[in-house]
Amino acid sequence: MTSNLFTLIFLISIFIYITILLWLNIRQNKAIVQSFDKVPSEFRKEITLKDHQKANEYTQAKLKLNNFEVIFSTTILLLWTLGGGLDYLDNIWQKQTNNILYAGVGFIVSLIMLGSLINLPFSVYQTFVLEQKFGFNQTNMKTFITDLLKSTLLVLVISLPLTYAILYLMGVMGEYWWFYVWLVLIVFSILIFWLYPAYIAPIFNQFKPLDNIKLKTKINNLLERTGFKSDGIFVMDGSKRTSHANAYFTGIGKNKRIVFFDTLIKGMNDNEVQTILAHEVGHCHHQHVIKHMISSFITSLLGLVLLSYLINQNWFFHGLGISHPSNHSALVLFTLTIPIFSFFIAPINNYLSRKHEFEADIFAAKHTNVNDLVSSLVKLYRDNATILEPDYLYSYFHDSHPSASIRINQIKTFK
Numbered sequence: 001m002t003s004n005l006f007t008l009i010f011l012i013s014i015f016i017y018i019t020i021l022l023w024l025n026i027r028q029n030k031a032i033v034q035s036f037d038k039v040p041s042e043f044r045k046e047i048t049l050k051d052h053q054k055a056n057e058y059t060q061a062k063l064k065l066n067n068f069e070v071i072f073s074t075t076i077l078l079l080w081t082l083g084g085g086l087d088y089l090d091n092i093w094q095k096q097t098n099n100i101l102y103a104g105v106g107f108i109v110s111l112i113m114l115g116s117l118i119n120l121p122f123s124v125y126q127t128f129v130l131e132q133k134f135g136f137n138q139t140n141m142k143t144f145i146t147d148l149l150k151s152t153l154l155v156l157v158i159s160l161p162l163t164y165a166i167l168y169l170m171g172v173m174g175e176y177w178w179f180y181v182w183l184v185l186i187v188f189s190i191l192i193f194w195l196y197p198a199y200i201a202p203i204f205n206q207f208k209p210l211d212n213i214k215l216k217t218k219i220n221n222l223l224e225r226t227g228f229k230s231d232g233i234f235v236m237d238g239s240k241r242t243s244h245a246n247a248y249f250t251g252i253g254k255n256k257r258i259v260f261f262d263t264l265i266k267g268m269n270d271n272e273v274q275t276i277l278a279h280e281v282g283h284c285h286h287q288h289v290i291k292h293m294i295s296s297f298i299t300s301l302l303g304l305v306l307l308s309y310l311i312n313q314n315w316f317f318h319g320l321g322i323s324h325p326s327n328h329s330a331l332v333l334f335t336l337t338i339p340i341f342s343f344f345i346a347p348i349n350n351y352l353s354r355k356h357e358f359e360a361d362i363f364a365a366k367h368t369n370v371n372d373l374v375s376s377l378v379k380l381y382r383d384n385a386t387i388l389e390p391d392y393l394y395s396y397f398h399d400s401h402p403s404a405s406i407r408i409n410q411i412k413t414f415k
Helices: 003-035 049-080 085-096 100-133 141-172 174-203 213-226 262-267 270-285 288-310 314-318 327-367 370-383 392-398 404-414
Strands: 207-209 233-236 247-250 257-261
Touching (some): 003 327, 049 085, 049 370, 085 327, 100 327, 141 174, 141 327, 174 288, 213 270, 247 270, 262 270, 262 370, 270 327, 270 370, 327 370, 327 404
Antiparallel strands (some): 207 233, 247 257
């Protein structure tokens, strides 16, 4: 394959990528317009027309922003690759040192920092304009800047040694370097997943043990019935940044935690909170976290094997604007361009994720009151301004959770 042919394939793939994403956004907006003045019949008792229309307007605002993000990010990708941006940045680092390993680390880490800087205006707009407009933003500028500095430092602390290790192995381990890099990524992922609940997350938020005695007693009874053991049930100060409500399960081994946003605790009664906990325990019971990790490990292995082929192909580099092939430029090119060629896999990943959500819902329905489970989910949809009936094709590509109507009907069917 010649470099010119690969460049043409890349450009065609980008055109298809943009066209499909924008087309899906148009479909989603059309679905919103069609249902704008009518609450789905199964939700009319719990969700007012005003709440329904707020969710629709909120989603439309996010779609408009996403349209711009898709075009902007693709333009930046073209400037980095065919526009010569990566080649220019690589040459700068090559002139700074004769050590190719140090130059590669500097090249990748500086690219990460530049990417964060380029995305900063979107984060500012998302937080202080879009979220503010719909009443969700609780972040002040001081907290926003503090979070930015913390996350930047954390990225540097993590990315510097990891990048060095990967590039070192790529340079010294010969033909099968990809296998050793894969092992490093596995160890790194497990380590981060283990460290996150107790050491990384507290850098940004405060986590306090649940202090509602009545609710805690119900939760302990539920955990005993289901045989679940964790490092504790914690309440996070989510209201410090947003009024959105959420809950999540994180960690592995003995370092497992179930975390509730304080906004969720305030908006639910004890029985509803218990059903949400049961849902999160259902994920653990079905080993969804482990299954997801195994899936990601397999995907990363396949990606590294593919990269081990591409790294020896001059057309791969020259076709994407790199004049002097290297391990670090191959790694960056692959990371930047693989989403363009693989976005069609998203529906498969989302299908599996939605399947896991159904399984967790059924587990919760078995161990708690079904009506409380339905009530808690409806409150989450209402309070988070989630549209109830998204376009089905848009949902296939973008939604890791089932749509509200499908999910609620599934739970009622189980009942």
